[in-house]
Amino acid sequence: MNDTMNGMKKSNLLSVEEALGLLLEQAKPLNDIELVATESALWRVLAAPQISTVDVPPLDNSAMDGYAVRMTDLSTSTRLRVTQRIPAGCVGHILEAGTAARIFTGAPVPPHCDAVVMQENCTAENGEIIVNKAPKAGENIRRAGEDIQSGAELLAAGIKLRPQEMGLLASVGLAHLPVYRKLRVATFFTGDEIIMPGQALQPGQIYNSNRFVLTGLLKSLGCEVVDLGIVPDDLTTTIEILRQAAACSDLIVTSGGVSVGEEDHVKAAVEHSGKLDLWRIAIKPGKPLAFGSAAGTAFIGLPGNPVSAFVTFCLFVRPFILRRQGIVNVVSTHYPLHADFDWNKPDSKRREFLRARMAFSEDGSPVAQIYPFQGSGVLTSCTWSDGLIEVAEGMTVQRGETVKFTPFTELF
Numbered sequence: 001m002n003d004t005m006n007g008m009k010k011s012n013l014l015s016v017e018e019a020l021g022l023l024l025e026q027a028k029p030l031n032d033i034e035l036v037a038t039e040s041a042l043w044r045v046l047a048a049p050q051i052s053t054v055d056v057p058p059l060d061n062s063a064m065d066g067y068a069v070r071m072t073d074l075s076t077s078t079r080l081r082v083t084q085r086i087p088a089g090c091v092g093h094i095l096e097a098g099t100a101a102r103i104f105t106g107a108p109v110p111p112h113c114d115a116v117v118m119q120e121n122c123t124a125e126n127g128e129i130i131v132n133k134a135p136k137a138g139e140n141i142r143r144a145g146e147d148i149q150s151g152a153e154l155l156a157a158g159i160k161l162r163p164q165e166m167g168l169l170a171s172v173g174l175a176h177l178p179v180y181r182k183l184r185v186a187t188f189f190t191g192d193e194i195i196m197p198g199q200a201l202q203p204g205q206i207y208n209s210n211r212f213v214l215t216g217l218l219k220s221l222g223c224e225v226v227d228l229g230i231v232p233d234d235l236t237t238t239i240e241i242l243r244q245a246a247a248c249s250d251l252i253v254t255s256g257g258v259s260v261g262e263e264d265h266v267k268a269a270v271e272h273s274g275k276l277d278l279w280r281i282a283i284k285p286g287k288p289l290a291f292g293s294a295a296g297t298a299f300i301g302l303p304g305n306p307v308s309a310f311v312t313f314c315l316f317v318r319p320f321i322l323r324r325q326g327i328v329n330v331v332s333t334h335y336p337l338h339a340d341f342d343w344n345k346p347d348s349k350r351r352e353f354l355r356a357r358m359a360f361s362e363d364g365s366p367v368a369q370i371y372p373f374q375g376s377g378v379l380t381s382c383t384w385s386d387g388l389i390e391v392a393e394g395m396t397v398q399r400g401e402t403v404k405f406t407p408f409t410e411l412f
Helices: 016-025 163-170 209-220 235-247 266-273 306-324 380-384
Strands: 033-037 066-069 079-086 099-103 115-118 122-125 128-131 153-155 176-180 184-190 224-231 251-255 274-280 288-294 297-302 335-339 351-360 366-370 387-391 402-407
Touching: 016 288, 016 306, 066 079, 066 128, 153 163, 184 209, 184 235, 209 224, 209 251, 209 306, 224 235, 235 251, 235 266, 235 288, 251 306, 266 274, 266 288, 266 297, 274 297, 297 306, 306 351, 306 380, 351 380, 351 402
Parallel strands: 079 099, 184 224, 184 251, 251 297, 335 366
Antiparallel strands: 033 176, 066 099, 066 115, 079 128, 122 128, 274 288, 288 297, 335 402, 351 366, 351 387, 387 402
């Protein structure tokens, strides 16, 4: 990237890092812990470290369908008599000298066995096998505790449970898990001009897309959402809805209505029962962000433009919620990609987050493309893209340069 703003004066805007730091300072994890069945713990957050009380696997077992053998026998003969059959779930008896055991994947190897020959490397005839390719000592045997040893910490507290973590915990017999209670988030949407899909548009009205974006994002993070619907532009009504929201939630998130306009009543309603700070952040889209509390409940007010609301949620509300949920690592990962575009119109004071997607060049290498219209009201840019490209304050991008790409899979 090329710096086009040498000598730029210090901005009075908060940086992205400063705003996020202020938010995370206030993000206190929940104290409430629930014990849930392991099969019901998907996307929940562990509240305590989990320790194994067993070895996995519990016994030495076969990694292949084949024949359990003694290496000393193979040093004198490749023909062995088959004296037992050991399917998975059964335990064989001692492997006598000069014999082999038919064994299947996952079955415990019998005592005195020190290798398993793949069935493809044997010829079976008349109750005997001929070993056509001798194994190495220990070959095709999974040792007890090879994966997990008794007493080992499997997972630390503060980890969100994906399917693979659920499987890991189930593999040591954990039937119930301590997890943090789901974060309850209340949301409502103000404006006499917004209506719901299915209603006929009248002059001056618009459909309420932010309601679907925000509630969907909250649910994707595992929150328990309390949707209080659309609130008319009236201070008394807004104060009452805000009181209801504070009484039933751990966090209130809204979009729009926190500016100083005569019809923007959310700011006054929050200040009526608590406090509110309006932050000007060096970010595009989404410069204004409101943070405070109403009746003791944390409040975050996002911009009203749909793309601004979407981007600021991903950058600020998401890590705030994750920290409240008890998750330790709330930082999203970005990946380097070569730009398949030029960006020659930087905002001198604000860091820009361009809606982008990964594509492939003619030689098959991954590149980043951006949506041609980056306006804060162009919600199509968020459906076309599969991530965000971060462009530092006052910088330009030339085709072929390396950029930071954060896929949406990292953000929700």
